[in-house]
Amino acid sequence: MESQPHVALISSPGMGHLFPSLELATRLSMRHHLSVTVFIVPSRSSSAEYKVIAAAQAAGLFTVIELPPADMSDVTDSTVVGRLSITMRRHVPALRSAVSALTSLPSVLIADIFATESFAVADEFHMAKYVFVASNAWFFALTIYVPVLDKQINGQYVDQKEPFHIPGCEPVRPCDVMDPLLDRTEPQYFEYVRIGTEIPSSDGVLVNTWDDLEGRTLASFRDWNLLGRIMKSPVYSIGPIVRQTGGKKxxxxxxxxxxxxxxxxxxxxxxxxxxxxxxxxxxxxxxxxxxxxxxxxxxxxxxxxxxxxxxxxxxxxxxxxxxxxxxxxxxxxxxxxxxxxxxxxxxxxxxxxxxxxxxxxxxxxxxxxxxxxxxxxxxxxxxxxxxxxxxxxxxxxxxxxxxxxxxxxxxxxxxxxxxxxxxxxxxxxEEDEEGKAIRAKAKELQRSAEKSTAEGGSSFENFARVVKLWRENRV
The missing domain is CATH 3.40.50.2000 (Glycogen Phosphorylase B;)
Structure with missing residues (x-):
């Protein structure tokens, strides 16, 4: 007998995390008719963010709960990843209290990559644990492979002469590494290694990309000889998830x-x-x-x-x-x-x-x-x-x-x-030949993106597949 799952999402502060999380919640509610609760940790520094939250609440498609602010007065780390990680860690008790106060307990918790420490709450309330990666599969591949690189690489990543090889993926040039890898002595580096270690303990990962865009990288997660030995749980490409236009207001x-x-x-x-x-x-x-x-x-x-x-x-x-x-x-x-x-x-x-x-x-x-x-x-x-x-x-x-x-x-x-x-x-x-090819490829990729999320498309089917698992109470 299938049951109707109640899905909870927790989003980190910042528009870059908030927008895709709310759009994901919208799709779960409108397309799959699920009951959804979104827990938000606002940055409390942007009127635009408050407007987005208010609009989501007014739409009434899902429940939005703002977690009470945690004390951050003693935090001196100003790096993005460091501060986000500390912020989300300190909001775990508030999330626990908010979940326990719900009249209907969620059966699934979806956390963004900075909220993996909320898995402890999911375990306490017997929820399936999923991660939502609002970025691409290549970024995600590097994220879960960083704990391996941490043991392999001596010295700073940016000082290496050769690209970093990730099994089954395009190599990453030292000059292209993400911010937390720029200095291995900073706290945000160790936070990032922790995140890369915790994500594989989830029951699955939802990535904001699609098969035609990153087929090779996505295939590496399914191959035990490549990234499959690290990420043993399934990885679902469900994108592109983009916010809908707010109109000319x-x-x-x-x-x-x-x-x-x-x-x-x-x-x-x-x-x-x-x-x-x-x-x-x-x-x-x-x-x-x-x-x-x-x-x-x-x-x-x-x-x-x-x-x-x-x-x-x-x-x-x-x-x-x-x-x-x-x-x-x-x-x-x-x-x-x-x-x-x-x-x-x-x-x-x-x-x-x-x-x-x-x-x-x-x-x-x-x-x-x-x-x-x-x-x-x-x-x-x-x-x-x-x-x-x-x-x-x-x-x-x-x-x-x-x-x-x-x-x-x-x-x-x-x-x-x-x-x-x-x-x-x-x-x-119009007369630039290289530009002409770039413009043509942009139109081609637009059609590919539309096809992936339409009924029968790869992302549509992946989304339906994971929702079916939730309805069957299987992870």
């Missing part, structure tokens, strides 16, 4: 009115994510590069910061002085007023990318943004700043071939205006 109407007057696929959208910022010098070069390219653009401008990840926990509430002229070169706004539209702090990215006028995406390459570009068939300029974005940029530009990237890492050097202009023209200009 509020203050954004002026932007969408402007877009509606532009020729088809003539505009490049420039945004470095909710946690991505540029130095003043680099912002000046981007401005001049956009102007030199001669292409129409929409640019979401944020105040320059010293560190590229400085806004991860403070995504802004729009109350700061965000006068564009304060950060941009003298006369830039006037000179580009006919071809450009500058937005302060935030724009509805999914709606912008879905506009018929948009034909390119200048992005930090976070996986959520990369998927939003792919699912809209938009070629990209990838500009990696932090986290796993260097790996994403390599994958998108060199393996998938839907993007171009700078010759040097933006975190290592200031990228000049001439190179920026050339990258923009390459993906936007």
């Amino acid at each position: 509020g203050g954004a109407s002026e932007l969408f009115n402007w877009l509606s007057k532009q020729p088809g696929e003539s505009v490049i959208y420039v945004s470095f994510g909710s946690g991505g910022t540029l130095s003043s010098e680099q912002m000046t070069e981007v401005a001049h590069g956009l102007e030199m390219s001669g292409q129409r653009f929409v640019w979401v401008v944020r105040a320059p910061k010293v560190r590229s990840d400085a806004t991860f926990f403070t995504t802004g509430d729009g109350t700061e002085d965000q006068s564009e002229a304060k950060f941009l070169p003298d006369g830039f706004l006037e000179r580009t007023s006919e071809v450009g539209f500058v937005v302060s702090m935030w724009a509805d990215q999914t709606a912008v990318l879905g506009s018929p006028a948009v034909g390119g995406f200048f992005t930090h390459g976070g996986w959520n943004s990369a998927l939003e570009g792919i699912t809209n068939g938009v070629p990209m300029v990838v500009w990696p700043l932090y986290a796993e974005q260097r790996m994403n940029a390599t994958m998108l530009a060199e393996e998938v071939r839907v993007a171009v990237r700078p010759k040097e890492l933006p975190t290592k050097a200031v990228i000049g205006r001439e190179e920026i202009a050339a990258m923009v023209r390459k993906i936007m200009a």
Whole structure:
């Protein structure tokens, strides 16, 4: 006899974790008619985050419970992975209390990768334990293989001369490793090794990718001679899971009115994510590069910061002085007023990318943004700043071939205006042959993504398969 499972999700702070978790909950509720409870640990630093949470609560598709804040006053670790790990660890008692207070106990707990210590709560309440990887399978492969590399590699990863070989996957170049691997002496490195060790104890993993995109990597998890000996539980590709457009609302109407007057696929959208910022010098070069390219653009401008990840926990509430002229070169706004539209702090990215006028995406390459570009068939300029974005940029530009990237890492050097202009023209200009191939591949991948999540597609079937296991009370 099949039972109707009650599924609980726990999401880490930050828009990059919150959006995919809420979209996953939406699909579990709407497509599979499951009862879903989402436990959220808000960053409490962004009005945009509160609006997203409020919208999810108002939609009524699932229950949203904000866990009470844990005391973080003594935490000095400012690294993203370190602080996220400590935050989620300190919220385990609150999660335990919240679960015990539910009238219907969940039978499945889905944790994002920073919440694996919540498995202890799942065990206490006899819940199946799953991990939701909001990034790609290559990133996930490196994550679970890091405990092996930790024993194999001497010295710093970035100082190694040869790429790191992961069984059945593309090698990872030392310069592309994610942030927690940049310094093995930092606490966030040890947190990451712990995460890589804990994930295989789950009953299964849901990854935000699809078979056509990463078939070789996904196959490595099923092969005992490759990653299957580490990740013994099944890995399900269920993506792409991307947020749905919020529509043309509020203050954004002026932007969408402007877009509606532009020729088809003539505009490049420039945004470095909710946690991505540029130095003043680099912002000046981007401005001049956009102007030199001669292409129409929409640019979401944020105040320059010293560190590229400085806004991860403070995504802004729009109350700061965000006068564009304060950060941009003298006369830039006037000179580009006919071809450009500058937005302060935030724009509805999914709606912008879905506009018929948009034909390119200048992005930090976070996986959520990369998927939003792919699912809209938009070629990209990838500009990696932090986290796993260097790996994403390599994958998108060199393996998938839907993007171009700078010759040097933006975190290592200031990228000049001439190179920026050339990258923009390459993906936007009709006469560029390499760009033409990139644009065609973007459209091809868009069709592949649509097919994967449609009925009968690989991700659709994988999703149905795991839900069937939950209904049968099998893990």
